[in-house]
Amino acid sequence: MKKYIGKRLFQLIPIILGITLLSFTLMQTAAGDAVDALYDNSGGVSEAVKAEKREELGLDQPFLIQYTTWLGGVVTGDMGVSYISNKPVFDTFVSKLPATIFLTLTSILLTVLISIPFGILSAVRHNRFTDYLIRFFSFIGNSLPGFFVSLLLIYFFALKLKLFPVMGSGGWKSIVLPTLTLAIAMASKYTRQVRTTVLEELDKDYVLGARARGVKEPVVLYASVLKSSMLTIITLLALSIGSLLGGTAIVESIFMWDGVGKLAVDSIMMRDYPMIQAYVIWMALIYVLVNLITDLMYHYLDPRIRLEQEV
Amino acid sequence: MELTTVKATTIKIRTHKKQQDRIMIKLFIFLALVILLLLIAAFAAQLVPYDPYAQDLTIALKPPSQAHPLGTDRYGRDMLSRVMMGGQTTIYSALLLVGVITTFGTLVGLFCGYKGGKIDSFIMRVSDIFLAFPGMVFAIAVAGVLGGGIINAVVALACISWPKFARLARGQVLAIKNMPYISAAKLSGSRATKIVFKHILPNITGPILVTATLDIGTMMMELAGLSFLGLGAMPPIAEWGSMMSDGRSMLQTAPWVILAPGCAIFITVMLFNLLGDTVRDVLDPKTKKRPNRRRK
Numbered sequence: 176m177k178k179y180i181g182k183r184l185f186q187l188i189p190i191i192l193g194i195t196l197l198s199f200t201l202m203q204t205a206a207g208d209a210v211d212a213l214y215d216n217s218g219g220v221s222e223a224v225k226a227e228k229r230e231e232l233g234l235d236q237p238f239l240i241q242y243t244t245w246l247g248g249v250v251t252g253d254m255g256v257s258y259i260s261n262k263p264v265f266d267t268f269v270s271k272l273p274a275t276i277f278l279t280l281t282s283i284l285l286t287v288l289i290s291i292p293f294g295i296l297s298a299v300r301h302n303r304f305t306d307y308l309i310r311f312f313s314f315i316g317n318s319l320p321g322f323f324v325s326l327l328l329i330y331f332f333a334l335k336l337k338l339f340p341v342m343g344s345g346g347w348k349s350i351v352l353p354t355l356t357l358a359i360a361m362a363s364k365y366t367r368q369v370r371t372t373v374l375e376e377l378d379k380d381y382v383l384g385a386r387a388r389g390v391k392e393p394v395v396l397y398a399s400v401l402k403s404s405m406l407t408i409i410t411l412l413a414l415s416i417g418s419l420l421g422g423t424a425i426v427e428s429i430f431m432w433d434g435v436g437k438l439a440v441d442s443i444m445m446r447d448y449p450m451i452q453a454y455v456i457w458m459a460l461i462y463v464l465v466n467l468i469t470d471l472m473y474h475y476l477d478p479r480i481r482l483e484q485e486v
Numbered sequence: 487m488e489l490t491t492v493k494a495t496t497i498k499i500r501t502h503k504k505q506q507d508r509i510m511i512k513l514f515i516f517l518a519l520v521i522l523l524l525l526i527a528a529f530a531a532q533l534v535p536y537d538p539y540a541q542d543l544t545i546a547l548k549p550p551s552q553a554h555p556l557g558t559d560r561y562g563r564d565m566l567s568r569v570m571m572g573g574q575t576t577i578y579s580a581l582l583l584v585g586v587i588t589t590f591g592t593l594v595g596l597f598c599g600y601k602g603g604k605i606d607s608f609i610m611r612v613s614d615i616f617l618a619f620p621g622m623v624f625a626i627a628v629a630g631v632l633g634g635g636i637i638n639a640v641v642a643l644a645c646i647s648w649p650k651f652a653r654l655a656r657g658q659v660l661a662i663k664n665m666p667y668i669s670a671a672k673l674s675g676s677r678a679t680k681i682v683f684k685h686i687l688p689n690i691t692g693p694i695l696v697t698a699t700l701d702i703g704t705m706m707m708e709l710a711g712l713s714f715l716g717l718g719a720m721p722p723i724a725e726w727g728s729m730m731s732d733g734r735s736m737l738q739t740a741p742w743v744i745l746a747p748g749c750a751i752f753i754t755v756m757l758f759n760l761l762g763d764t765v766r767d768v769l770d771p772k773t774k775k776r777p778n779r780r781r782k
Contacts, residue, residue, distance in 0.1 A: 193615030198627070205631040318756035320707040322714045322730065323748040326737060334738050421621030425711050429734075439623075440715055443630030455619070455627045462620040 176481065179474060183467060194459045195249060199242050202452045249456065255449040259442075264453045268435060272457075275427070275434030279419050281350055282357035287412065289362040294369025294408075299396065301374060309366060316363025321422060325356040325429045341430075353430045357422060361415060368411050369404075376404045406476055413469035417462040509767050516761040523754060527573040534567035538724050547740045557742040559732065565746045572724040572747055575636060577754060579719075580706035583640045583647075588698045590644075591651025592687075598652065599659025600682050610656070613649035621646075622708060629717035636725065639709055639718035647705070654697060658690035692769040700762035703755040710751055726751045 229235050236244070248254055254264045297309040332352060333341045339348050376382070377400055385395045424436035431437070435454055442450035474480050526533060536554075542562035550557045556565035594613075598606040616624070628642035662668065663686070671681050712718040713727030721728055726747040733743030 189611055190614055190618050193612070194618055197615060201627065201631055314756070314759070318703060318759055319752055320710055320727075320748075320755070322711060322727070323744075323751060326730065326734065326744050326748065330737055330741055330744075417620035418622075421619075421623040421626070424622060424626055425715060428715065439626060439630075443626065443715075443717065446630075448631075451627055451630055455623055458623045459619045462623075463618050 176475065180471060183470065187463065187467065190463060191460065194463075195246055195456060196242065198452055198455045198459075199245060201455075202448045203238065203241065205446075205448060254453045254456075257442075257447050257450050259445050259447045259450075264449045267450065268438070268453045268457060271433060271435045271438045274432060275420070275423055275436060278350065278353055278357070278423060278427070278432060278434060279416065281354045282361065282419060283412065283416070285354055285358035286361040286365055286415075289358065290365035290369055291408065293362075294366045295373055295396075295401070297366065297370040298373035298377065301377075306370075309370075313363040313366045316359050317367075319359070321356055321360050322425050322429060324359055325352065325426055328352045328355060329429075349430070349432075353426050353432050356426050356430075357419060360422070361419065365408075365412065365415070369408050372404045372407045372411075373400060376400045406473065410469055410473045413472075414466060416465050420458055420462060509764065513761075513764045513768055516757065516764055519757055520761050523573070523757060524577065526570065527577045530570040530574045534564075534570050536564035536567045538563060538567040538571040539722055547736065547743075549740070550742055556746040557740070559729075559743050560736060560740070565742065568724045568729060569726070569746050569750050572726045572729055573750060573754070575719055575723060575725040576706060576710060576727070576751070579636050579640055580702055580709055583643055583705050583709065584698055584702050586640070586644050587647045587701075588651055588694065591648040592655045592690075592694055594648070594652040595655025595657075596659055596682050596687065599656040600663060600678065600686065606656075609652070613652055616646055616649045619646060622711070625708065625712065626715070626717065629712050634717060634720045636709075636713070636719040636723070639712040642712065642717075643705060643708055647701075651694065651697065654694060655690060658693060659686055662686060662689055696762070696766045696769055699765045700759065703758040703762065706755055706758070707751065 226235075245255070252265050254268075256262065257264050257267060260267070293309050293313075297306045300306045329341055329352065332338045339351050382395060382400060385399060386392075423432075423434060424440055426432070427434045427436035428440045435458070439451060439454040441447075442454070540563065542558075544562065545554075545558050546560050546562040548554060548558045548562075550565075554564050554566065556569060558564055559568065594609060598609050624646045625639075625642040628645055629639050632638035632641065668681060668685060671685050676685075709718060710725070710727030710730075713725050714731045716728070716731065719725035719728045721732065729747040730744050733740065733747075736743055
């Protein structure tokens with residue numbers, strides 16, 4: 176196991192370097208005219224002032240020097256200053272992160288609460304009415320874009336029924352609609368995956384054996400089938416955190432939820448490249464880390480893999 | 487005794503045949519509907535009842551009526567015409583996107599899988615980097631850097647989506663690369679390009695086609711999402727995502743401005759997903775295997 180962890184950590188190095196280099200190059204290609212954009216609204220500014228600003232931001236240095244200086248900053252948590260607010264980018268990002276993490280966690284919780292029972296139910300009642308009904312709804316949910324769902328929810332629950340506020344500004348009520356939006360999309364996907372996983376497990380020979388020995392159906396289901404399919408289900412859920420982190424951007428900006436997704440969208444509108452850069456890199460790092468932990472957990476929890484490695 | 491087994495087998499074959507027939511009928515129905523949709527979108531400019539860009543403020547924000555079945559937006563533009571024109575933008579840019587990533591990804595995968603060695607592991611590491619970005623995050627950044635425009639949104643999404651197809655194709659190539667018929671082709675003096683395109687490619691199109699069809703809906707939603715954020719199609723160009731973004735502020739007073747393009751996306755994505763599921767049922771060997779395992 177230790178050897179495996181070491182190997183995975185080692186594999187991470189080129190990926191992290193790649194992520195940073197790619198994001199840096201991307202922003203650099205764009206940032207050339209950032210100074211022009213900065214002074215666009217303040218009328219005619221002489222080239223000398225612009226050049227001074229470029230020097231201040233370090234935009235006149237050669238590419239590789241800029242990259243290494245910047246990478247050193249990333250490691251120490253110094254990712255430059257926002258073009259707009261002049262505040263440190265990293266601090267701003269960190270201050271908005273808890274809101275996004277909170278939203279992600281509530282959405283995952285709701286997804287688990289919806290998709291696991293319905294997925295199991297759908298598998299147990301394979302090809303019967305309940306199964307068709309659940310599959311029908313998960314299919315609908317899969318075809319609805321998140322922004323349409325959020326606008327529908329706002330229309331019915333906030334504007335017509337006045338149950339929840341339109342925008343996220345404090346109070347437990349403001350998290351209900353964004354959570355629901357994210358969970359609808361995720362749950363539709365995971366109900367199907369849970370169903371497939373449980374169906375595959377039910378198809379295995381040991382289930383047939385247990386049934387032949389006269390083991391009662393609930394025991395077969397809860398003690399054997401669910402226990403062995405849970406591992407796959409949890410792994411799939413953990414891996415979905417990534418798509419969720421990216422997906423929050425749209426939902427956050429619709430519900431004015433003050434997290435990193437909204438920050439990113441706002442920053443793009445204002446061409447605040449250091450801010451976008453921080454967002455891209457940190458989201459990617461979080462994603463890579465979550466995936467690594469999931470993978471290690473999977474290896475640790477599955478006795479078939481764990482024992483094989485110990486031998 | 488013998489007779490009953492024969493009978494049972496006949497019944498089994500017959501039900502299997504019936505199932506196959508049902509799937510094929512489903513495939514033709516969905517394919518016909520998708521083609522209809524594509525035709526409407528393609529000839530939208532000729533089919534629209536009104537000019538989708540003509541503004542008439544005297545009839546702004548009118549609810550659905552006989553003259554304007556889907557109502558009008560805040561500039562008095564006919565929603566039905568705009569939804570039809572928007573379909574052209576949304577559907578064909580999604581198809582373009584899927585076409586580009588499928589072709590590019592498959593070519594990369596074919597090359598890497600067949601060639602192997604250092605160049606293969608280098609390209610695969612590069613694709614790892616693209617896969618390390620969560621979902622839309624990188625696309626949002628690329629679209630933001632490139633600026634608005636539907637083509638830029640397509641480029642942004644293509645950047646993050648090609649590795650999936652490259653990996654899929656590469657895996658398939660690796661699985662059949664060492665089969666005897668490939669060795670036979672090599673021995674008979676066929677060149678690498680001929681082997682790859684004539685002997686390998688036809689055998690891996692199934693899974694790639696299934697993934698590509700299932701991806702159209704997702705890509706369409708992501709493209710519309712980028713447009714919704716203002717990172718895709720730019721107004722006044724009619725596009726479903728940006729049309730919905732346009733109607734956000736009038737949600738309370740004129741919900742039809744959002745409902746019309748929203749339902750259009752929903753129906754289109756659902757249709758492509760249905761087609762994708764059916765194509766998978768037809769082509770994917772995995773679903774065909776299931777009854778076999780049961781019999782054992």
